[in-house]
Amino acid sequence: MAITFEKALGIHPQTLAVRAKRAEVIASNIANADTPGYKAKGMDFKSALAQASQKQQTGMSRTHDKHFDVRISSNNGVQFRTPDQADTGDGNTVDAQVERNLYLENSMQYQASLQFLTGRIKGLKKAITGAGQ
Template identity: 65%
Template sequence: MAISFEKAFGVHPSAMMARTQRAEIIATNIANADTPGYKAKDLDFEAVLNQAKSKQNGSMVRTHEKHFDINANSINANAQFRNPLQPDTGDGNSVDVQVERNLYVQNSVEYQASLRFLTGKIQGLKKALNGQ
């Protein structure tokens, strides 16, 4: 009987990829905090997660490493401009560094939680394979 990693791990690998992309977007926001006209972006995590769930229920899968990954840029397509919480400072920049730092830390904690869940699943599979 073959082990289906998609069934074993569920949506967590996709969630980790989305959290990685979100960390990159938030880091870009922080890096551009002083860039005039830069608008803060964020990832609609719920939309990305729903997209991953729907793909998990029967979609095209990449069967060879040389095949094009048609889903590679789907996460970046969900990046949206964030509504600013502060009034415009006059330069058109909508990045609030304190908000971005808080979002980055929250995203990091959620990434670590998914990583721990996957680590636990892998350890459970290893025990099952070893007959423990």
């Protein structure tokens, strides 16, 4: 019985792609914290991950048969965030402290996913090479 990398690695490649996209959205908010009229954006992680997972299962276009398709569409789950603070007068809805905390949280979750994926890859390598016997 053959095992595919998609089954062996599970949802973790998609998780990393969604976390990377979320980091871009948060970084954009931080970069525009002083831009008048800028509206903070957020990303619904669960819906973005579900969409990325569905794309892989349907086998969307790939450049090579053995490549993973974990692309995230440009607006996948990205929406304007409801502001937590009163309008400061310039129309900007970014709260820099909230964004920094979200970025830190997302970074830690990205690292955890990366470590889990690395463990899976090491386990596959060990199974293939028979190391430790």
